[in-house]
Amino acid sequence: MNGEDPDTGLVARIGQGDEAATRLLVNAKLPRILALARRMLGDAAEAEDVAQETFVRAWKQTTRWRPGAALFDTWLHTVTLNLCRDRLRRRREATMPELPETTDPAPLADTVMDDRAQARAVQSAIDALPERQREAILLVHYQDLTNTAAAQALGISVDALESLLARGRRSLRFTFATRDMVDD
Amino acid sequence: MTEPLTEKRFIELADAYGGVVARWPEPLRSQAMEMANRPAMQAVLAEAERLDLRLDLWGVGSPSPALRDRIIASRRLPLSRRARLWWSGIGIATALAGAAAGSAAASATLPSDHAVSDDATAFGDLSQQDN
Numbered sequence: 001m002n003g004e005d006p007d008t009g010l011v012a013r014i015g016q017g018d019e020a021a022t023r024l025l026v027n028a029k030l031p032r033i034l035a036l037a038r039r040m041l042g043d044a045a046e047a048e049d050v051a052q053e054t055f056v057r058a059w060k061q062t063t064r065w066r067p068g069a070a071l072f073d074t075w076l077h078t079v080t081l082n083l084c085r086d087r088l089r090r091r092r093e094a095t096m097p098e099l100p101e102t103t104d105p106a107p108l109a110d111t112v113m114d115d116r117a118q119a120r121a122v123q124s125a126i127d128a129l130p131e132r133q134r135e136a137i138l139l140v141h142y143q144d145l146t147n148t149a150a151a152q153a154l155g156i157s158v159d160a161l162e163s164l165l166a167r168g169r170r171s172l173r174f175t176f177a178t179r180d181m182v183d184d
Numbered sequence: 185m186t187e188p189l190t191e192k193r194f195i196e197l198a199d200a201y202g203g204v205v206a207r208w209p210e211p212l213r214s215q216a217m218e219m220a221n222r223p224a225m226q227a228v229l230a231e232a233e234r235l236d237l238r239l240d241l242w243g244v245g246s247p248s249p250a251l252r253d254r255i256i257a258s259r260r261l262p263l264s265r266r267a268r269l270w271w272s273g274i275g276i277a278t279a280l281a282g283a284a285a286g287s288a289a290a291s292a293t294l295p296s297d298h299a300v301s302d303d304a305t306a307f308g309d310l311s312q313q314d315n
Contacts, residue, residue, distance in 0.1 A: 019256075034251070115241070176238055
């Protein structure tokens with residue numbers, strides 16, 4: 001871990017029952033944790049469930065958290081990722097052998113895609129990536145985790161993270177270029 | 185010691201982390217900012233930024249106030265602290281009773297396999313409810 005964990009003091013105060021600290025942590029972390037869950041799951045209600053469960057687990061940690069190998073923020077991301085993976089696994093098991101809706105091959109012909117359609121196009125392109133590439137891009141691009149924090153959250157080396165990111169971004173560039181050609 | 189940044193490495197970093205140098209590994213950022221002045225590297229960054237901007241089109245909404253309030257309310261520390269104090273009080277009383285009246289009285293007060301964790305509450309041990 002590089003440097004001090006900026007959340008250590010806040011976590012300790014929560015462990016001592018400081019409600020103001022609880023509000024500060026929730027206000028600071030909830031938007032990012034919920035965003036990760038929404039992008040992982042593609043379902044707002046399920047994402048809210050995951051965010052709540054993540055914080056329930058965080059509350060348990062606050063009385064015994066010791067700064068160590070990982071930042072508290074990285075730990076929160078790891079818990080969120082694991083909860084989302086569990087739900088995705090259960091979803092896959094429940095829907096097998098149906099193919100998941102991962103791509104959006106139909107271009108919106110003769111129309112200019114509005115913001116929502118463009119967002120959906122990006123979402124479907126990212127959803128179509130292999131799981132680890134998708135997680136790497138979510139953590140680094142959307143969550144703004146550092147390379148070491150993202151690698152820790154994924155349980156891989158920084159070199160492996162870079163490889164996942166590069167392959168994922170290459171695939172996305174290809175997907176978008178193909179769609180743009182079809183649209184033109 | 186920080187590795188010297190080469191143009192090859194600069195391109196690799198842009199491929200992996202995108203066109204925003206602030207997302208690159210911290211030890212290399214200042215070198216990268218200097219190298220970004222070279223026209224060839226500016227083109228590399230511009231290409232990476234095009235993808236970044238595309239990715240940024242996928243926004244997600246903010247948490248609702250109701251969700252935020254539910255999560256804050258889920259923090260019931262005073263209750264669990266009271267529970268821990270209550271349990272530790274039982275433990276002390278048990279030890280004293282055991283010393284005075286023998287172990288039979290103590291084991292009748294608390295089951296021998298009872299373990300109190302940080303997750304203990306008046307409703308039980310929350311750690312036992314984890315997946």
